[in-house]
Amino acid sequence: MTTIAISDPDDPRIEAYRAVRERDLVGRQHRFVAEGEVVLRVLLRQSRFKIESVLLAESRLEGLDDLLSLLPPEAPVHTANRQVMDAIVGFPIHRGILAIAQRAPLPPIEDLLSRLPEKALVVGLVGLANHDNVGGIFRNAAAFGAQAVLLDQETCDPLYRKAIRVSVGGALVVPFTRAPSAEAMMQALEAASFQVFALSPSGKDVLSHIRPAARTALLLGAEGPGLPQDVLARTRTVSIPMSGGFDSLNVATTSGIALHHLASTCAC
Numbered sequence: 001m002t003t004i005a006i007s008d009p010d011d012p013r014i015e016a017y018r019a020v021r022e023r024d025l026v027g028r029q030h031r032f033v034a035e036g037e038v039v040l041r042v043l044l045r046q047s048r049f050k051i052e053s054v055l056l057a058e059s060r061l062e063g064l065d066d067l068l069s070l071l072p073p074e075a076p077v078h079t080a081n082r083q084v085m086d087a088i089v090g091f092p093i094h095r096g097i098l099a100i101a102q103r104a105p106l107p108p109i110e111d112l113l114s115r116l117p118e119k120a121l122v123v124g125l126v127g128l129a130n131h132d133n134v135g136g137i138f139r140n141a142a143a144f145g146a147q148a149v150l151l152d153q154e155t156c157d158p159l160y161r162k163a164i165r166v167s168v169g170g171a172l173v174v175p176f177t178r179a180p181s182a183e184a185m186m187q188a189l190e191a192a193s194f195q196v197f198a199l200s201p202s203g204k205d206v207l208s209h210i211r212p213a214a215r216t217a218l219l220l221g222a223e224g225p226g227l228p229q230d231v232l233a234r235t236r237t238v239s240i241p242m243s244g245g246f247d248s249l250n251v252a253t254t255s256g257i258a259l260h261h262l263a264s265t266c267a268c
Contacts, residue, residue: 003061006080009087014078016100017055020089020161030103032159034172036095037067042169044070048104049172051075057085057096064097103159106177109150109185113192116147121212121262122194123255124150124219126182126227134158135166136252137220142170144259149176150185150217182231189217196235198227199258201248203239210238212262223251 006014020033031052034043037060043049044067051071055078056064068077086092116122123141128134134156141149149158155178157163158171179185189196195213199220219235221227240249240257249257 003056003077003079006055006078006084006088009084013076014055014080014088016053017088017098018090020093020098021091031100032103032164033161034099034101035093035097035161035165037064037097039164039169039172040097040099041067042172043099043101046172050102052100052102053078054100055080055085055088055098057082057093060096109177109179109188110191112148112150112175112177113188113194116192116215119214120147120194120216121259122146122148122150122189122217123259124152124185124189124196124217125155126152126185126219126231127154127222127225128220128251129154129156129222131156131160131163132166133223133250133252135163135171136250137255138163138167138170138174138176140170140252140256140259142167142173144256144263146174146259146263149174150189151176151178152182152185153178153180182228186231186234197238197258197262198232198235199239199254200226200232200237201239201242203237205236205238207238207240207258207261210261211265216262218255218258218262220251220255223248 034040043051053076054071058079058081061079080088123137123146125137138149138158158176164171179188194215194217196217196219197210219227219231240254
């Protein structure tokens with residue numbers, strides 16, 4: 001492995017890393033940024049993503065030989081001191097490890113569902129704009145063995161750097177795609193013979209009483225507005241009982257509780 005020392009923040013060889021926050025928000029021409037050692041190790045195990053390059057703080061180079069040896073030979077490893085690296089990315093990058101990778105094309109929702117096994121658990125996200133929540137849900141989906149996550153057009157990008165980091169790489173592990181709308185998501189799930197459960201504080205059934213089918217989908221909406229009424233009207237609604245006057249949990253926390261229950265009781 002050969003490393004390339006960078007001493008100038010304006011070096012064109014590290015252009016892809018410049019002003020990380022702003023460029024994350026506006027898009028990176030079919031690329032995404034992975035941050036931190038744990039996430040990079042997960043990324044290296046995923047064949048559907050191609051790593052283009054790595055940027056390391058000089059202090060992080062020692063002890064990463066096993067990780068860096070897994071990089072494709074054409075992917076350069078750039079190093080810089082902390083001051084230069086911070087100037088490149090636009091803020092103090094405490095973990096000192098960044099990588100640029102290419103996104104994989106998103107399949108049509110019908111294609112993704114058709115490739116799932118007869119016994120499958122999937123998660124559907126409707127209107128979730130918070131990257132921390134989306135990252136947390138992907139972490140739970142990976143932990144409890146969900147086969148896929150479906151996103152509507154309003155749900156934020158799970159390959160946003162912060163979402164990947166919060167997911168501890170789960171957003172790189174669990175296959176996902178977007179549906180044109182919540183209605184299209186529902187239609188695709190029904191056509192693929194999924195039993196659909198919608199989490200809501202006003203849900204008619206209690207989660208602990210649910211016995212899911214072999215093909216089960218869990219729908220989650222944004223905190224506050226929740227799932228649209230038309231979605232709730234055509235699904236089996238489920239609630240988690242609360243005490244102390246509370247009526248709801250953080251949506252990522254809710255997903256963990258619900259996925260644990262569904263995974264442990266599912267025919268899948």
